[in-house]
Structure formats: structure tokens, C-alpha cells
Amino acid sequence: MAVTIKDVALRAKVSITTVSHVLNKTRFVSETSQQSVLAAVEALNYLPNAVARSLKGKNTKSLGMLVTTTLNPFYAEVVKAVEMYCYREGYNLVLCNTDGDFEKTDSYLKMLAQKRIDGVIIMCTEYDDNTVNTISSQNSLPMVVMDWGPIDQHLDRIQDNSFQGGYLATQYLLANGHTAIGYIGGPLDKLPALNRFNGFSKAMAEAKLDIQPHWVIESDFQSEGGRSAMAQILGLGQLPTAIFVANDMMALGVMCEAQKSGLKIPDQLSIIGYDNISFSAHFSPPLTTINQPKDRLARIAVNTLIERLRENRQLGRIHLIEPDLVVRDSVARLR
Template identity: 85%
Template sequence: MAVTIKDVALRANVSITTVSHVLNKTRFVSEPTQKSVIAAVEELNYLPNAVAQSLKGKHTKSIGMLVTTTLNPFYAEVVKAVEKYCYLEGYNLVLCNTDGDFKKTDSYLKMLAQKRIDGVIIMCTEYNDDSFTTISSQSTLPMVVMDWGPIDPHLDRIQDNSFQGGYMATQYLLENNHTSIGYIGGPLDKLPALNRYNGFSKAMADAKLDINPHWVIESDFASEGGKTAMAKILALDELPTAIFVANDMMALGAMCLAQQSGLKIPDQLSIIGYDNISFSAYFSPPLTTINQPKNRLARIAVNTLIERLREDRPLGRTHLIEPDLVVRDSVAKLR
């Protein structure tokens, strides 16, 4: 038979109410009594009924997270950090992969609401402002959105300053005397991709350099997309001396094809990426990239959602996370 709170009370020689106060920290209980109750809990291996507790209180101490896919190392690293901060705050994390499917996202939100999840962190950059409005209107769950989302007084957003990151990447290539610069980016109808491209464009404009439209390829943030984009550039009669690739996964695919085609990186073609995923340091050569501080991104997202839960009202804030440059070996300095 399952051990009950009554069994714990009998073992500790206290009332059931006292056991409840000790476990839920709802009232002062003397230290000797606390130790007696905790000892009884451990001896009997008592596990409180989480469902019953959630019905009595406002919170289940569980947070849901919707993410496009954990196959992408960037998302996987963010999820790992989110889970760490949830654990430190005493929350469980329920992870849902949406696979870029709007219907699947809607289904997961309904499922999480039925399970009385306290709130949701959303990191699905494939959706636009209109689709998010549909998502938010169908769910009463408190939400924090990472890396995208419309300006909304009822929504908290945690965003990488992608414009600044794009500018920084291009500026680094310019500082290394590159003037023939290409760009491989994600879908321009997605905010992070658009901001990175705009940062690239501004840096080129500030340097009074024209952008060669044949060297600008819109792709999909996946390694295969980077490879396909690089194939289009390699098919041209004239090649750039450097390419800003707007995420590390595309940079991996682009570098792979360039090297298979006989180009030496960085001697014949320099490449800079974006995200600083953990294994970008192990590319050949190690990838110079723009770092998104994933640990800080996760910490602020978790803390912001918990603040929303405690305040019991939407705060409508936007936290902008500043990127930084990580210099490795994939960019050559031209004479």
C-alpha cells in the first residue's frame, strides 16, 4: 500500500496538519518538529500527491516549453539551460518539440493547459506575428517568448539583439580588409533572420560598399540549407572573399561544401557564423562566430516567467540580450 500523510504523522508523532505545514512551508514549525517530520518522510519514502497539491493551490510547479526541434544544437543548448534554471527554482520542465507544425503547437498548448502547467516558454521562430496572435488567443497560460514574438503588452519577450550581431559579424570581416562579402541567411519573414540581414546591410552601407545580390542567399537555418546556398554561390563566375552565414548550422554545411570543392578556409574563403553552438569550436577550421549567450537567455526567460506567475499579471516586457564576437580561425586578414 502507498504511504500516506497520515502514516508520516503517526511515525513523527504529530498531527497531519503539522506534516502539511512542514512539507508546504505554510506556517512556522519548530526545528525539532521539522526534523522529526523530515526523518519520518525519509524513513517511509513518502511522496506527496502532486495532483492533489495542485488542486488545492494555484501552482503545479511545472513549466512547459515549446521548441522547434532539439535536433538543432542551439535549441538543445538553450533547453538544457532552461531545465537547469527550472530545477534550481523548484520547477519541473515539460518539453514539447513542435517540428515547425502549427497544429502540433496548438495541440501541445491545449494539452499543457489540461495538465495545469503553470506557464509556458515558447521558442518557435518559424511562426510570424499573426500566427502567434492565434496561439496566444487560444491559450490562457502565462507565456514568455524567446527570440521572437510581436510587441504585445500582455507578452514578455526575451530576444537576442540580432541586428547588432549581424552588424558585428560584418564589421569584423571589414576590419580584416574584406570588401567582397556574401551573406547566407534564414527566411527573411522571420524576425531573427531579418534583423541579422539588416545588420549586415547597415555595416556594408556604413562602409560605403555595395551588396552583390548574387552573393545574398536566403536559406533555412539548417546545415543542408547552408550547403545548398553555398552551391549557388560557388556556381558564380566571381566569388566573394568572405561570407557571413547567419547561423552555425548553415555555416557547417557551407564550409563542408566549399572544402569539398577544393577551397581552403580561410585562405581562399573566410566564413563567420552566428550562435556559437558548442561544437563550432571543433569545426575544421574552428569557426569564428557571434555568440548568443544561451545560458543568460535561458535564465532570464525562466526568471521572467516565474515573476509573471508570482505577480499574477502580464508584464509586457522585452529583454534584449547583447551578443558578442568569438574569434577563432575561419576568417583570414587580407593584405
């Protein structure tokens, strides 16, 4: 037979109301009573009915998160940090891996709203803006969108300053004497990819250097996409001295393909990446890259969502996170 809150109250010799206040932290209870209740909970191995508590208290202490794929180390590192901050705040995390599937993402969003999740963190590109906006407004479901996503006054947004990141990466190559610079990026219909390319373009324009169209490849943010893009550049014959690759996963593919062809990095080809995923420091050679502070990104996302829940705030806010340069060994200085 399941242990009930009444059993806890009887063992602790307090009222059911007192047990409820101790467990939900809704009212001051004397230290003696708190200890009695907590001792009874432990002795009886009492597990509060989460559904009943959510119906009464209008919260489930659970947050949802939509992520494109946890196979990408960047997403995996952010998810790990989000889960840690949720746990610290007493929230469970319901993770939905969308695999880049539009219909799957749409279905997950509706499911999370129906399951009375307190709020949602969105870190994926594939969804219907109308679904997001409808769920956010009609269900009063707080949402935080990381980098990608719709612009809506009800949504909190956390954005990496991708334009500045692209600018920093290109400036570093220029400062090291490179003028023949290629670019391998993500799909330009995605805002972060477009911003990184625009940052690259600005730095090149300021240096009064023309961008060579045959050295600019639009890829898919995956390692195989990087490998394919590098093979395409190798097929041209004339190579740049450096390539800005707009994420570390593609940079891994670029480096593998370049080294397979016999090129030495950075002696014959310099590479700079973007994201600073944990194992980029262990590439051969270690990758110079633009750092997205993933722990800070996660902390702001969780805190923003919880603050909104506590304040019952309706209008969204925008948080801009500035990237920084991590110098390692994949960029050579030209004389």
C-alpha cells in the same frame, strides 16, 4: 497500499497541517518538527500527490517549453540550461518538440494549458498568434517568448539583439580588409533572420559598399541549407572573399561544401557564423562567430516566468540580450 500524508503525520507525531506546511513551505515550522516530518517522509518513501497539491495550491511546480527541434545544437544547449534552472528552482520541465509543425505546436499549447502547467516558455516559430494570445489571457497562463513570437502586452519577451549581431559580424569582416562579402541567412519572414540581414546591410552601407544580390542567399538555418547555398554561390564562378552565415549550423554546411570544392578556409574564403554553438570551436578550422549567451538566455527566461508567477504580474516585459564576437580561425586578414 500507498503511503498517505496521515501516515507521515502519525510517524512524525505532528498534525497533518504541520506536515503540509513543511512540504509546501507555506508557514514557519520549528526546526525539530521539520526534521521529524522530513525523516518520516524519507522512512516511509512518501510521494506527495502532485495533482491534489496543484488543485489545492493552484500550482503544479511544472513549466512547459515549446521548442522547434532539439536536434539543432543551439536549441539543445538552451533546453539543457532551462532544465537546469528549473530544477534549481524546484520546477519540473515538460518539453514539447514541435518539429516545426504548425498544428503540432497549436495542439501542444492547448494541452499544456489544460494540464495546469504553471507557465510556458516558447522557443519556436510555428504557431497561431490568436491561440497564444487567447490561452495567455483567458487561462491567465504566464508565457515567456524567446526571440520569435507574437507581440502582446501579456507576454514576456526575451530577444537577442540580432540586428547588432549582424552588424558586428560584418564589421569584423570589413575590419579584416574584406569588401567582397556574401550573406547566407534564414527565412526573411522570421524576425531574427531579417534583423541579422539588416545589421549586415547597415555595416555595408556605412562602408559605402554595394551588396551583390547574387551573393545573398535566403536559406533555412539547417546545415543542408548552408551546403546548398554555398553550392549556388560556387556555381556563379566569381566568389566573394568572405561570407557572413547567419547561424552556425548553416556555416557548417557552407564550410563542408566549400572545402569539398577545393577551397581553403580561410586562405581562399573566410566564414563567420552566428550562435556560437558548443562544437563550433571544433570545426575545421574553428569558427569565428557571434555568440548568443545561451545560459543567460535560459536563466532570464526561467527567472522571468517564476517572478511573474510570484508577483501575479499581468503585463509583459521585454529583455534584450546583447551578442558578442568570438574570434577563432575562420576569417583571414587581407593585406
